[in-house]
Amino acid sequence: MDYAIQQILNALSFGAEYALIALGLAIVFSIMGLVNFAHGEVIAFGGYSMVIVGTLLTRNPFLLMGAVLLACVLVSVLLERVAFRTVRKADLTTGLLTAFGVSIILQNLFLLLGSPRPIPATQFIFLDRTITLGAVQVSSLQIYETLATAVAIGFLLFFLRRTTLGLAMRAAALDFEMVRLCGLRANRVIATAFAVSGLLAGLACIFIMARRGSVLPHMGFDPVLTAFVACVIGGFGSLPGAVLGGFLLGAVEVAVLVLLPQSYGGLAQAVVFALVALILVWRPDGILSPAREKGDKV
Amino acid sequence: MLEIQDLKVTHGPIEAVHGIALTVAEGACVTLLGPNGAGKTSTLSAITGTARSTGLIRLAGTDISRLPVEARAKRGIAISPEGRRIFSNLTVRENLVMGAAGRRDKSAIGSDIRGWFEQFPILGERRDQPAGTLSGGEQQMLAIARALMSRPRILLLDEPSLGLAPQITARIFDIIGDLKRQGITILLVEQNATAAIELSDYVYVLNNGLISSEGPAERYGDGSALMDQITGVHG
Ligand SMILES: Nc1ncnc2c1ncn2[C@@H]1O[C@H](COP(=O)(O)OP(=O)(O)OP(=O)(O)O)[C@@H](O)[C@H]1O
Ligand SMILES: [Mg+2]
Numbered sequence: 411m412d413y414a415i416q417q418i419l420n421a422l423s424f425g426a427e428y429a430l431i432a433l434g435l436a437i438v439f440s441i442m443g444l445v446n447f448a449h450g451e452v453i454a455f456g457g458y459s460m461v462i463v464g465t466l467l468t469r470n471p472f473l474l475m476g477a478v479l480l481a482c483v484l485v486s487v488l489l490e491r492v493a494f495r496t497v498r499k500a501d502l503t504t505g506l507l508t509a510f511g512v513s514i515i516l517q518n519l520f521l522l523l524g525s526p527r528p529i530p531a532t533q534f535i536f537l538d539r540t541i542t543l544g545a546v547q548v549s550s551l552q553i554y555e556t557l558a559t560a561v562a563i564g565f566l567l568f569f570l571r572r573t574t575l576g577l578a579m580r581a582a583a584l585d586f587e588m589v590r591l592c593g594l595r596a597n598r599v600i601a602t603a604f605a606v607s608g609l610l611a612g613l614a615c616i617f618i619m620a621r622r623g624s625v626l627p628h629m630g631f632d633p634v635l636t637a638f639v640a641c642v643i644g645g646f647g648s649l650p651g652a653v654l655g656g657f658l659l660g661a662v663e664v665a666v667l668v669l670l671p672q673s674y675g676g677l678a679q680a681v682v683f684a685l686v687a688l689i690l691v692w693r694p695d696g697i698l699s700p701a702r703e704k705g706d707k708v
Numbered sequence: 709m710l711e712i713q714d715l716k717v718t719h720g721p722i723e724a725v726h727g728i729a730l731t732v733a734e735g736a737c738v739t740l741l742g743p744n745g746a747g748k749t750s751t752l753s754a755i756t757g758t759a760r761s762t763g764l765i766r767l768a769g770t771d772i773s774r775l776p777v778e779a780r781a782k783r784g785i786a787i788s789p790e791g792r793r794i795f796s797n798l799t800v801r802e803n804l805v806m807g808a809a810g811r812r813d814k815s816a817i818g819s820d821i822r823g824w825f826e827q828f829p830i831l832g833e834r835r836d837q838p839a840g841t842l843s844g845g846e847q848q849m850l851a852i853a854r855a856l857m858s859r860p861r862i863l864l865l866d867e868p869s870l871g872l873a874p875q876i877t878a879r880i881f882d883i884i885g886d887l888k889r890q891g892i893t894i895l896l897v898e899q900n901a902t903a904a905i906e907l908s909d910y911v912y913v914l915n916n917g918l919i920s921s922e923g924p925a926e927r928y929g930d931g932s933a934l935m936d937q938i939t940g941v942h943g
Contacts, residue, residue, distance in 0.1 A: 581795040593781035593810015
């Protein structure tokens with residue numbers, strides 16, 4: 411019983427992290443058709459900001475969390491401004507290559523200005539304790555992660571349904587030009603998308619830092635790659651799809667680890683991707699593929 | 709209200725409109741007629757700023773031809789575009805909220821929406837339904853209401869009767885007549901010459917990107933001669 415609960419929590423917390431990052435990718439993709447592979451470096455930037463602010467200004471973990479969120483939002487909006495705005499009208503491949511370029515440049519900057527070795531930043535580790543709930547021992551971090559993701563999704567839903575900018579983002583996913591014809595500035599809508607995406611990256615960064623306790627230049631790349639797969643499973647550009655894909659991937663990953671005999675542990679990734687391939691045979695566009703027509707990129 | 713001079717509209721290397729002049733007086737309903745490919749939509753796109761153009765476009769006395777799309781919308785240009793382009797993934801109500809997105813007086817938006825639901829009860833009944841589930845006629849009403857949610861200086865209508873059954877078309881033209889009586893300035897693009905001429909004050913006929921004929925609506929009678937010309941039916 412406790413084993414089952416532990417594994418379910420495992421799956422939820424893995425899924426939560428993927429879902430947060432996948433949502434960040436999906437929001438940007440849905441309105442401007444850009445697969446933002448530099449999203450991982452936004453997460454890493456959050457980690458480095460934590461090191462800097464943590465050494466120079468405050469060791470208070472809650473202020474630091476605020477700083478991480480703020481740093482991720484700012485750098486995400488800044489990347490749009492300096493890198494992606496210029497290729498906004500270009501085709502998908504150009505955008506993709508630009509994102510890869512930005513990703514590589516940032517990783518190298520972190521390497522040059524930081525260090526190729528992990529830099530410790532342990533202020534969030536306190537989130538990860540073993541706690542006993544009744545007869546079950548679980549990790550507190552996993553509970554926080556699942557709850558925080560649920561709350562973030564709740565806020566996102568509220569934002570997308572109840573605010574004009576949120577409505578505009580949903581509308582822009584379908585017909586960006588029509589949104590502009592309604593009098594909303596394209597730059598404002600896109601900047602908002604990057605800000606929201608950065609905020610979600612910041613949240614993911616806090617949990618990644620709580621688990622790792624150190625930063626590395628390429629620490630964001632693998633999670634973003636996995637989140638990308640989650641997006642593909644769910645249907646690229648669909649926000650519910652990103653959440654579903656994230657949690658599904660978390661569940662499959664844990665199930666494979668649990669069900670596969672120990673000696674096959676190394677095959678876990680391979681089995682996960684084989685299952686992903688099967689899903690795509692069944693639904694080539696992902697499970698919740700969004701409407702066919704994609705918005706113009708303005 | 710709207711004054712256009714020497715307007716040329718291009719889509720990349722193609723010039724669709726080759727220099728036209730057109731005026732819409734305040735409170736008037738002006739119709740732009742013409743066959744498929746004449747350049748009607750291109751003309752409207754130049755006014756809204758979604759197509760490249762040269763020439764003068766003056767709205768209420770100021771030249772707007774260099775402003776970006778959203779700034780023109782804020783200054784009072786609203787469109788019910790060709791194909792309606794409602795936001796099918798948003799609810800009916802949310803579509804109307806989007807229509808008012810560029811407006812400053814946010815407080816009056818709620819009462820405006822209620823006003824439209826009174827005017828079009830069918831939209832009120834379906835207010836929380838995804839707009840994509842509406843019928844063609846209902847979508848056209850929604851597109852018009854969404855455009856008017858910005859309280860524009862001028863309403864551009866691009867073939868509002870396209871693809872609708874005759875009774876629904878009649879209903880849409882009734883609505884446009886009502887709007888005109890409410891004092892709304894309208895530039896109507898149509899292929900249905902008979903119905904459009906009946907409710908307009910002035911008519912322009914566009915052919916191959918040039919205005920081939922213009923004059924007060926009365927001059928075109930019931931429009932059947934024009935209708936033949938536009939649809940290519942002779943006799
Ligand atoms: N986006 C575009 N790219 C290239 N050419 C275009 C584009 N839009 C219109 N054209 C061309 O410009 C010309 C005028 O088209 P336009 O859509 O303005 O005609 P229209 O009078 O609105 O016709 P319809 O009654 O079919 O809507 C046509 O020859 C058309 O092929
Ligand atoms: Mg047209």
